[in-house]
């Protein structure tokens with residue numbers, strides 16, 4: 001069975017010194033690739049140097065809502081220039097978005113709008129961080145007349161909010177949240193969504209699944225999240241795994257064979 005981690009902060013220092021081992025462990029359990037989102041300009045160089053498409057390591061460039069304060073307009077110009085060169089291994093813009101629980105949404109909005117516009121102009125998919133801000137994110141995509149592909153990563157929200165995102169062409173990121181019994185609402189929503197919009201992700205090292213200590217999440221836990229998902233939805237595991245690979249391929253604009261070389 002082939003699986004993929006569509007959103008994993010594999011460039012973070014938490015993985016220093018053990019990346020090769022983690023990649024080998026992940027491959028051993030069927031996880032054949034991952035996408036590392038960019039959160040701040042200071043990390044972009046590290047992402048590009050870690051990327052290795054031939055072994056399934058991909059990345060994105062972007063400015064995360066938590067870090068907008070350390071950037072200025074020159075950084076947006078640098079982002080545009082970097083993306084316009086279509087760097088090898090770079091698949092999307094993000095993670096960008098809005099977070100009502102950290103920082104000021106007022107300050108975050110212009111950075112998100114700029115990245116949505118850049119993605120539309122350069123034809124890149126978007127990786128979106130949306131925390132307690134789903135309605136604002138959806139309204140903003142609508143007012144920008146977003147026509148592209150996007151991932152709402154680590155989705156946790158209502159069925160109706162998920163449907164609004166799907167109408168806007170978004171994929172729904174499914175992570176460790178669904179392994180926790182307390183996440184009743186999210187588990188119920190995810191079990192009812194169409195299979196062709198779901199994408200597996202860990203958000204490692206954060207968002208630990210049940211039984212994994214905080215901050216120690218890793219792409220090796222994708223199969224556990226996947227098994228929960230198949231169980232919740234009552235779908236055949238072989239069928240669902242192939243469907244999820246096709247979804248992440250469509251999201252990032254690559255065939256599953258290129259995205260997750262075996």
Ligand SMILES: [Zn+2]
Pocket residue numbers: 007009037095153203
């Ligand atoms: Zn993330």
